[in-house]
Amino acid sequence: xxxxxxxxSLAMRWTHWVNFPLLTIMIWSGMLIYxxxxxxxxxxxxYTFYHxxxxxxxxxxxxxxxxxxxxxxxxxxxxxFTLNGIFYVLYTIFSGEWRxxxxxxxxxxxxxxxxxxxxxxxxTAPPQDKYNAAQRIAYxxxxxxxxGSVLTGLAVYKPVQFYWLCWIFGGYNFARILxxxxxxxxxxxxxxxxxxxxxxxxxxxxxxxxGFEVVTEEPAIVAGLADENKKSSGNENLAxx
Amino acid sequence: xxxxQSNNFYLNQDINMDxxxxxxxxxxxxxxxxxxxxxxxxxxFFAMSAAAYEGWDWLYHVPSEANGVTARARKPLxxxxxxxxxxxxxxxxxxxLVKTYPKSMAAKRVRxxxxxxxxxxxxNPENWQLSVVKTNGEVLTVNMEAIKALPKTEIIFDFKxxxxxxxxxxxAGVRFIDFIKHYKLDDLTSxxxxxxxxxxxKYQVGLDMExxxxxxxxxxxxxxxxxxxxxxxxxxxxxxxxxxxxxxxxCIGKITxxxxxxxxxxxxxxxxxxxxx
Numbered sequence: 105x106x107x108x109x110x111x112x113s114l115a116m117r118w119t120h121w122v123n124f125p126l127l128t129i130m131i132w133s134g135m136l137i138y139x140x141x142x143x144x145x146x147x148x149x150x151y152t153f154y155h156x157x158x159x160x161x162x163x164x165x166x167x168x169x170x171x172x173x174x175x176x177x178x179x180x181x182x183x184x185f186t187l188n189g190i191f192y193v194l195y196t197i198f199s200g201e202w203r204x205x206x207x208x209x210x211x212x213x214x215x216x217x218x219x220x221x222x223x224x225x226x227x228t229a230p231p232q233d234k235y236n237a238a239q240r241i242a243y244x245x246x247x248x249x250x251x252g253s254v255l256t257g258l259a260v261y262k263p264v265q266f267y268w269l270c271w272i273f274g275g276y277n278f279a280r281i282l283x284x285x286x287x288x289x290x291x292x293x294x295x296x297x298x299x300x301x302x303x304x305x306x307x308x309x310x311x312x313x314x315g316f317e318v319v320t321e322e323p324a325i326v327a328g329l330a331d332e333n334k335k336s337s338g339n340e341n342l343a344x345x
Numbered sequence: 346x347x348x349x350q351s352n353n354f355y356l357n358q359d360i361n362m363d364x365x366x367x368x369x370x371x372x373x374x375x376x377x378x379x380x381x382x383x384x385x386x387x388x389x390f391f392a393m394s395a396a397a398y399e400g401w402d403w404l405y406h407v408p409s410e411a412n413g414v415t416a417r418a419r420k421p422l423x424x425x426x427x428x429x430x431x432x433x434x435x436x437x438x439x440x441x442l443v444k445t446y447p448k449s450m451a452a453k454r455v456r457x458x459x460x461x462x463x464x465x466x467x468x469n470p471e472n473w474q475l476s477v478v479k480t481n482g483e484v485l486t487v488n489m490e491a492i493k494a495l496p497k498t499e500i501i502f503d504f505k506x507x508x509x510x511x512x513x514x515x516x517a518g519v520r521f522i523d524f525i526k527h528y529k530l531d532d533l534t535s536x537x538x539x540x541x542x543x544x545x546x547k548y549q550v551g552l553d554m555e556x557x558x559x560x561x562x563x564x565x566x567x568x569x570x571x572x573x574x575x576x577x578x579x580x581x582x583x584x585x586x587x588x589x590x591x592x593x594x595x596c597i598g599k600i601t602x603x604x605x606x607x608x609x610x611x612x613x614x615x616x617x618x619x620x621x622x
Contacts, residue, residue: 108379125401129401141510143510172611173418175507176422176423177422179425179426180421180425180426180429263505264443265436265438266436267441310383313387314386
């Protein structure tokens with residue numbers, strides 16, 4: 105029978121959906137700033153594989169000659185981005201939700217199995233709690249990346265007043281490269297995230313808006329299943345088929 | 346174990362019973378509850394998305410500020426810049442020094458990014474004099490010889506442009522604080538701002554007093570151990586490492602003091618007035 109199972113708290117859903125437009129605005133305004141000195145490329149042995157970014161990309165997004173505008177937006181929305189992140193981290197700490205999110209010792213090995221399963225190389229699905237091992241790593245990494253963006257950003261923004269921060273990130277130029285690379289990291293995360301959400305399907309997607317998931321529950325007391333259920337009965341998980 | 350499992354089962358049933366149809370007071374079926382909660386949450390989600398989009402649309406198309414000391418930024422964004430300035434000025438300290446480098450690391454070809462306010466072909470550095478306008482209207486004029494007679498300070502630091510590039514450069518001149526002390530202009534440092542402009546007045550910078558008095562702020566007349574070239578702001582230019590390049594005015598003609606923000610070339614073109622590092 106169908107049962108409504110609470111999955112995502114309002115705080116998690118709120119910060120998730122607030123973060124999406126905020127990060128979009130930060131990346132866009134960051135592009136407006138980056139254009140003024142578009143120095144980065146992937147160059148190996150003198151051969152440039154990719155220049156960040158081709159003129160067509162800049163033109164398509166109406167990026168050129170908007171440095172002042174970019175800075176104005178970037179240095180306003182940085183506050184909201186940071187506060188939203190702080191709010192989320194505090195929520196996970198005080199709610200105890202961090203236990204579902206922070207990778208465990210076994211997560212790194214298990215994440216590999218998740219990957220093999222997702223790529224249809226391995227048949228058996230690895231254990232899935234609220235988040236599987238790969239999700240734990242991804243969702244914790246993205247928070248660390250967010251923190252990294254704020255700190256490297258601060259180092260580039262005030263390299264004199266926060267000279268120690270600039271030093272920690274390997275100096276002005278390296279901090280700037282890190283700040284840029286993290287942004288590429290978000291784009292990569294976004295692509296994988298979207299694909300995974302599409303594959304996971306409607307029930308999963310709905311839960312990030314509505315907060316609940318619909319699970320089909322077996323009548324619990326079935327003699328033959330008792331042994332199998334032993335393992336999962338310790339936590340609040342019902343059998344999810 | 347079986348008991349625990351079934352307890353959980355009934356617990357869930359209890360949770361799911363809280364939505365009751367007010368009309369017939371009959372418990373909704375699970376499917377009805379799912380539909381209802383899905384509808385409410387998605388409606389809320391779309392309403393809030395629309396509100397967020399409207400908010401963004403408003404901010405994106407909001408009129409620019411009135412032309413004044415600052416201009417060409419969206420009104421709320423200018424207000425935010427000024428608030429953000431106040432926040433970060435709390436971290437400013439004369440003890441926070443810009444990192445310096447050995448002479449060998451200084452660029453031989455120093456980048457010339459702009460000559461705005463510095464294009465006057467008829468300008469003759471030989472006839473140049475620096476005017477310092479005091480608040481009582483008195484004008485102090487100082488020639489190059491007198492400036493060179495003051496203690497010389499060198500700095501080799503990473504010059505940072507607002508565009509994002511940086512370059513290690515070697516400059517020398519008199520520290521602004523030394524200049525102030527020598528000409529006994531200390532009283533004027535109680536004002537909030539220092540203004541500097543080119544002889545033509547076409548390019549101006551406004552500096553908060555604390556940044557101007559920072560121990561690494563220099564009125565420079567030498568670059569790479571040689572007298573300044575015109576393209577680099579001869580005969581005297583500002584080197585202020587706690588600010589972006591846009592504040593490092595080439596060819597200082599006049600220095601003023603004020604409690605109001607003095608005119609600033611790039612702040613009138615949408616950039617942050619403070620532009621501090």
